[in-house]
Amino acid sequence: MKILGLSCGTKNGNNDTMCRVALEAARDAGAEIEFIHVFDWDIKFCSGCVACSRGLVMGKGMICTQKDDYAALYQKMVDADGVLIVDPIYESGGSGLFHVLCDRMGPGHDTGMLMMLDGKLKEQGKEGLNPRIFMQKAISFVGIGGSDWACRVETDHAMLAMSPGWKVVDNDFFSWSKDVIMQEDKVARMQEIGRNLVEAAQYIIDNHVMIPGSENLDLWKGKKGGCPHCHSNNFYIFPGTNHAVCELCGLEGHLEIGEEGVTLVNDPSLGENGTIEHCHDLLSGKAAHGKDIFENEGRLMNLFKDPEFKARKQHYTDVVAPTPAPSKQ
Numbered sequence: 001m002k003i004l005g006l007s008c009g010t011k012n013g014n015n016d017t018m019c020r021v022a023l024e025a026a027r028d029a030g031a032e033i034e035f036i037h038v039f040d041w042d043i044k045f046c047s048g049c050v051a052c053s054r055g056l057v058m059g060k061g062m063i064c065t066q067k068d069d070y071a072a073l074y075q076k077m078v079d080a081d082g083v084l085i086v087d088p089i090y091e092s093g094g095s096g097l098f099h100v101l102c103d104r105m106g107p108g109h110d111t112g113m114l115m116m117l118d119g120k121l122k123e124q125g126k127e128g129l130n131p132r133i134f135m136q137k138a139i140s141f142v143g144i145g146g147s148d149w150a151c152r153v154e155t156d157h158a159m160l161a162m163s164p165g166w167k168v169v170d171n172d173f174f175s176w177s178k179d180v181i182m183q184e185d186k187v188a189r190m191q192e193i194g195r196n197l198v199e200a201a202q203y204i205i206d207n208h209v210m211i212p213g214s215e216n217l218d219l220w221k222g223k224k225g226g227c228p229h230c231h232s233n234n235f236y237i238f239p240g241t242n243h244a245v246c247e248l249c250g251l252e253g254h255l256e257i258g259e260e261g262v263t264l265v266n267d268p269s270l271g272e273n274g275t276i277e278h279c280h281d282l283l284s285g286k287a288a289h290g291k292d293i294f295e296n297e298g299r300l301m302n303l304f305k306d307p308e309f310k311a312r313k314q315h316y317t318d319v320v321a322p323t324p325a326p327s328k329q
């Protein structure tokens with residue numbers, strides 16, 4: 001079993017160290033370990049070109065126009081049985097580097113889209129994708145903060161697992177942590193997170209859990225959250241109502257106060273988004289979302305030939321040109 005730890009912090013800073021704390025515990029529990037300091041790798045921004053989703057839908061392959069180390073990093077994650085991401089908390093959420101990882105994981109590595117590509121390749125008589133891509137994976141996240149601004153970080157982090165549909169085991173954050181390796185409770189919790197990841201990864205290996213068919217599997221070891229589906233505690237509340245959407249899995253319903261605090265009670269009368277089947281991490285939810293995107297993309301493709309669309313575009317292009325970047329002049 002292999003556990004891969006990624007740190008998005010500064011070189012040999014707190015995030016690197018805490019990642020290594022968990023990895024040491026994972027190694028002591030019998031896992032082979034690997035550590036990557038993500039800043040050492042060349043990971044470029046997603047350019048927004050959507051070549052990835054077009055390539056998948058049209059059966060052309062896994063395409064990304066950015067030539068860097070992301071494909072190799074993704075392969076490292078695919079090859080691991082469990083992944084731990086330790087990330088500094090910036091502005092109460094995940095770091096910029098972490099958000100770049102999320103964008104790069106995005107549509108191009110969405111399991112639903114990859115299954116579509118796999119089917120299309122096989123229809124063309126070609127070899128399908130590496131079956132390892134469709135193996136389930138245990139993933140945990142830890143945010144490390146220098147203060148107590150942290151209320152969005154768990155949701156930011158778990159978002160990375162939505163596209164591939166990997167199972168989140170622990171999702172935690174440590175505030176006031178500039179001296180974190182001297183704080184015994186946080187070191188002990190990090191060791192526990194390492195051991196939990198090994199246990200969850202072992203379950204996946206022993207039961208040969210593939211992503212299709214494992215939608216209802218819950219490997220969660222964290223605190224009980226307000227969302228009944230994904231354990232998230234962040235909701236968008238429609239102004240003046242208790243009508244809310246889970247910011248992580250997209251489940252829609254009403255917030256209610258009960259003995260266990262505030263929870264979201266999903267409500268199918270609000271439409272498909274009120275059903276568990278529509279949640280972002282499930283293949284059923286991905287299929288519905290994919291269909292909607294496909295229809296929207298098709299409408300846009302047709303508009304490119306439309307004279308009125310072209311005239312409107314030209315009008316606004318002529319309003320003002322972008323200022324060139326000083327560094328590129």
Ligand SMILES: Cc1cc2nc3c(=O)[nH]c(=O)nc-3n(C[C@H](O)[C@H](O)[C@H](O)COP(=O)(O)O)c2cc1C
Nearest residue numbers: 009010013014015088089090091092145146147149
């Ligand atoms: C741009 C920036 C924004 C930050 N915002 C927060 C924040 O909102 N909440 C918080 O607890 N710490 C915040 N911090 C502190 C970092 O989380 C802290 O410096 C980091 O965890 C140190 O990790 P490292 O030693 O691995 O680099 C911020 C730091 C930077 C550089």
